[in-house]
Amino acid sequence: MTSVLQVRELRRSFGAVTAVDGVTFDIQPGEVVSIIGPNGSGKTSTLNLVSGVLSPDSGSIALAGRRIENATVEQIAEAGLARTFQNGRVFGTLTVAENVEVGAHSTLTALRPLRGLANVPVLRWISLLAELAVALLPTRAARSEQRRLRADVDQQIERFSARLGPRKSDPAYTLSYANRRRTEIARALAPQPLLLLLDEPTAGMNQTETAEVQRQLAALKAAGQTMLLVEHKLDLVMALSDRVLVMDDGAVIADGDPATVRRDPAVIEAYLGRRRERPARADRSDQSDRLEETESRVGETV
C-alpha cells in the first residue's frame, strides 16, 4: 500500500537561514502524525512546503504516489490535500456555509465544465468562460451538482452543529475566534481530502474549546482521516498522534510513537529545555518574530 505522503530530503532556505534541512518522513493511510519543536524549528515551513505555498530548494514530496514538489498550491489541493492555517484564515465576507462551499471547489465538475483545460496556458480561458456561462445559465447537471454541494456543506457543518449550525448564514467576520477555527476545519474537510494538514488548530483557544476540538479530531481519526498536525499543546499531540516527529533547526531529531518521543533525551534538551527560555505563548512569540522581521525589512528599503 502506498503512503499518503512521502517526503524525502526536503530542503529550503531563506537567505542564510536554512529553515528546512533534509526532512524525510512518511504518512500511512489513516495515520495521524504530529510535528512538534521549538519556535523557528521549521514546522510551519515544512507544512508550507508540503502544501505548495513554498517551493523546496531540493528534495521530493509525493501525495498518494504523485510527485507534487513542483506543483502549484491549487494543483496540490486538487490532488487531495487540504489545510488550515496557523492564525486561522476564513473568508470574512462569506457566510459559514459559503466558506465550506469554497472548500469543495476542487471536487466540482458540472459547475466547472472543461476544467481539464485549467492548467493549459491561454486555453484555460475556455474553461473560465465555460464556468461563467454555467454561472449565468446553469445546465441541468450544474443545478443538480449545486444541490448536492449544498447537502455536502450541511453535512460538514453538522460536525460542529452546536456551534456553527445556528450561524450557518452569518458572515464569517462576525464569528468568534473559536468558531472561525471550526469553520476553517469544516472547509478543509469539505473536499474529503486524502490528507488534512492542521497548523495549530487550537492556538488561542481556552481549555474547554481545546478539549472540544480534540474530541472532533479524535472522531475524525476514528473515521479514518489521515492527518498531519503541527501543534504546541503537547497533551493534545500525545492524545491524538500515532507518531510524533520532533524538529529542531530545520531537521527531524526524533521520530516515533508519542511515548517514546517523550522519553527521548535529545527531545527534552532541544524542545522542552529551550522552551523555558522563550516566551511561553505561541502567538506572543510570533508577534515578536514578526517585529524583528519587519525591522530588518525596513532597514533594507530605506
Add this chain to the structure above:
Amino acid sequence: MFDTLVAGLIHGNAYALVAVGISLIFGVTHVANFAHGSVFAIGSMTGWWLIAERGWPLWLAIVGVLVVTGVIGLVLNVVAVRPLSKAPPIAALLATVAAALILDNVAQLVFGARVRAFPPALPTNNLQLGGVRFGTSDLVMFGVTIAVMGALAAFLKFGRAGQAIRATAQDPEAALQMGIPVPRIQNLAFVIASALGGLAGVFVGMYTSNISPSSGAAAGLTAFVAATLGGLGSMVGAVLGGFVLGIAEAFGISFWGDGVRDLITFGVLIIVLVLRPGGLLGRSPTITTEPLTGTFNAVGRAIRLKRWQVWLAVAVAAVVIPLLADNYTLTVGSQVAIYAIVAVSMTLISGSAGQITLGQAGPIAVGAYTAAILTAINGWSFWPALLLAGVVSAVVATVLTAPAWRLRGHYVAIATLGIGTVCVAVIRNWDSLTRGAYGISGIPAPSLFGFQIDDAVGLYLLALVVLLITIAVISRIRSSHLGTVLSAVGSDEIAARSAGVRARDYKALAFSVSAFFAGIAGALLAQQYTYIDPTVFNLPMSLLALTIIVLGGMSSPVGAVLGSIVLVGLPELLRITPDVRIIAYGVLLLLILRFRPQGLWVRSAAKRTDPENLSPDGQEPPSEGDSSRLATTLQDDRPVGASS
C-alpha cells in the same frame, strides 16, 4: 545623444524631488497620497507670489513656502487622512483625491487660473554642458534632491523620530503599544513630505518656468510612477526612479515624439512591476503586509432589497422618471446610468475579488472607439457594434492586464492605472485606425425597428435597459458558486488557493467581465456624445468609477447605482454654487468618506456579533478587537513560511 541625456537628467531630477515626498508618506502611513501634486503646485504658486508679487528674496520665499505647504500637509493629515486610519486604505486614498480637488480649486481661486512665469530667482541658463544650457538653479535643485534623500534616509535609519516613523510604518498598533506617539509621528511625516513638495514646487517652477494651479495633477502622477518604480517607501528608490523615468522619457521622446510620453512612462512602470513586483529597490514582501483591498467588505454587509422594492425602483426609473422629468434631468440620468453600468460591473473585480482598479477609463475608451469606428466609419448598425465593443474591450483589457494579477495591494491599482493610460495613449497614436487626436465625429444615433433613438428619453431608456441587464448579470454571477469563489479570492487569496481556487485566473475573469461592461458603457457614451476623442477618457474618469463603487459599498450593485446617482448627479446639483462647485463636491466627498467609510449602501459591522465572543470563559479579548484582528489576518499576505 549626450544633450538628450543631460536634458533627461535635469528633468528626472524634477521628478525625483517630488517623488521623495510621495514615497515618504507612503512609507509612514501606507497612503498613496494623490494630493501631493496639488501641494507641489501650491508650493510653486506660493513661491511665485512671494517672489514676483511681494518681492521677497529667494531664501525667505523658500521659508514661506515650507511653512505654507507644511501647514497644508498637517491639515491634510488631520482632516482627510487620519480620521480614516481605521477604515481601509482605499478610503484614505480617495480622501486624498478629494483633498486634491479642493486644494487645486482653492489655489485657482486664490492665485487665478492663468499660467504664470516663475521668476528666475537663480540664474536658469548661465551654464552649459554639451549643447544644453542649464542654470545654477538646476545645480542647486540637484544638490537639494541629494541632500534631502540622504538626510531623510539617515534620519529614518538613525534618528529617534525616524526610527519611530519606521516602526509606525510597519505596525501602527504595535508602535502605539510601545509608547510611540503614532498620530504625532504621522503628522510629522505629512508635514515633512508636504514641505518637501512645496520646496520641489519652487525648484521645479524655476526649471519649467511655466507654473499654474492645475499643474499639480500631472506632476503628482508622474512622480507617483517614479516613486513606484523605485519601490514605494524607499527614499533612494524614489530618486533613482525619478532619474530612470526622466532619462527613459527623454530618449523615448527624442526617438518617437512627445506623443509616446505616457506610453513610455507607464510602459516602463509596467515592465518594472512585472520583473520586480516591489519596484527597483523595494522587495515584494515589503508590500505584501500592506493591506489595500478586501477589508472594505469585511466591515459590513450590503443592504438587501426585497423583491417588491426592486420592482418599485425599476418602475420608478423606467416609467415615472421619463414621464415626469424634463430633458435635462433625463440627460443627467443617462450619464448616471452609463457610469452605473461601469460601476456595477466593477463590483465584481474590486468588490468581490478585492482588486482595486484605477484604469477603467482604458476599457471604456476601447469600447467607445470600437463602437465609433464600426458605426461611424464602417457603417455597422448599432446593436452588433455594441456587443462587439464589449468583446473587444474585454479581450484587449484581459491581455494587457494579464501580468498585473500577480501583483498585490497598491501595485495592482497602479498597474491598472498604467494600463488604462496606455490604452488611451495607443488610441491617440494609432492615427490610421482611430484618427488619433482628431477624434471621431458624426457617430450615428442607434435605431430600433426603424426609429432613431436620439432624444433624451430614448437615450435614457437605452442606457437604463442596458444597466438593468448589467445588474441582472452581475447579480446572477454573484449569487452563483463562481461568485462565492470570487469573494473567497478577495477575502483571502492564500486560503482560497489552498482550497484549489486558481486565484489569478479568477481575478482575470472578474476583470474581463467588468471590462466587457465598461466597453458597452463606452459604446453608449460614444452614441450619446456623437463625438469622442482621446482626452475624454482621462484619469478623473477612472477615479470617478472607483469612487462610485467605494461610496456604494464596494461589492453592492445597488450601492454602485446609488453611488453613481450621487457622484454624477452631485456636480450637477451643485450648480447652485458655481464658483465653489468643485470645492463643495470635494468637501462632500470627504464628509461621506469620513462618516460612511464602509459605503452608503452597507450596514456597518459590529451590529451582529457571535454571542460566543462575549463568553466569560473566552481567553481571547472578545468583540471589537476581534473583527479588526480578523481584518489584519486577512490582509497579512506575507509568505506564510517566513514565520514558523
Add this chain to the structure above:
Amino acid sequence: MRYRRAIPVVLAVATALVASACSKSDSAGAAGDTITFGVSGPVTGPNAEYGRLWKQGFDLALDKLNAGDGVAGKQVVLKWEDSQSDPKQTVPIAQKFADDDSVIAELGDFSSPASMAASPVYQRAGLVQFGFTNSHPDFTKGGDHMWSTSLTQDTLQRANAGFVAQKAKNIAVLYQQTDWGKAAFDIFSDEAKNLGLTIDYSAQFLPDSTDFRPLLIKARDAKPDAVVHLGYGPDGAAIVKQLRDVGYEGQFYGGQNTPEFVDLAGAAGEGDIITGAFSVDDPRPAVQEFVKAFKAKYNEEPGDFNLYAYDALITLATAVQKGGATRDGVQKGLQETAEFPSVQFGTLKFDDQRRPENPEVKELVLTNGKFTIADGESAAG
C-alpha cells in the same frame, strides 16, 4: 440603529428632489423684457483661464449692448454654466439650455470635443450653438445650427505658411497632438509644399508637457532657418524659452496673442511672429475703440480670447436685431444678415460652412512685449 440604515435612502431621495427642484426653477426664469443667451464654458478646471478671458470680453460687450435701449428694446443677459470643458458636463448643460425656453442661443464651449458632444442636443432643440473658439473642421458639420467665428485652420495656416516662406527655406515644425494641432499641421505642411518650404523636422507634443528639450535638441540639430510652433500660449512660451536654452538662435514662429503668452515667454519671445487677426496697434477705429474701452474697464491690454468673446456676443445680438428674439429668429438672423460688424474682421460674412468668409489675417511681431503689425504686410486667406 435604524436611522443609519435610512441614511442612504434619505440621501437618494434628497438627491432626486433637489435635482428636480433645480431643473424646474430654471425654466421659470423666462421674462419678456430680456434676451438670454446661454454660455457653456470652463469656469473651473484646467481651462478656467479661458473662461475668465471670455467673461471679460462678454461683459464689455454687454455694457455696450445694454447701454440705452438695449437690443430690440430688451436687455441682454447671459446664463453661465460651468462645463470645465468636459463633455460629461456639456451634454447636460446643453439639455438644460434646450429645456429653458428663455435661452434663445448658446455660446461655447471652449474645446471642440466638449462642444461637439453637445451639438446634437442643440441641433435637435433648434438652438444656435455659437462655438466661437471651435476651430475643429467638423464642428460646423454637426448641423445647420452650429456656427463659428473661429478661423478654420485652412485660413490661418495657409496664411501662416505664407508668412514663414517669406523669411525661411528650411524649417522645423512642432505641433500639438490634439485635434487642433493636427489639423493645423496638415494644412500648414500642405501649403508649405506649395510654397517650396522644406520641413526638415516635425514632431508632435502634448499640451500638458513641461519639458520639450528632447524634441528641441533634434529640431536644433536639423539646422532649420526657422522653428514653427503650432499650439497655444503656455506651451508656445515654454518652447521658445527652451529653444533658446538648447542654443537655437534662429527665427521663431508661434505662441498665441494672449497676455499670458507674452508674460510667460518674456525676453525669449521677442521677435516672435504669429499669424492673427488682431493687434492692439491696429489703427482701425473699431479696434481702437474696443482697446480703449477694454483698458478703461480692466486696466490691461485685451488679447485674442477677450476679442473672440466680445465679437461673438455682438454677432448674436446683431442676428437678434435682424431675425427677432426667438430661437428661430437668431438662426434666421445669422442666415440672412449680409454683414456683421466685427472688431476682429472689420466686417464679417458667413460662408456656406457657417464660418467667416475670406477673413483677413495679418503678420504680427512681438516687439517690446506687444504684438504689432509687421511693416504693412498682410495677406488674405
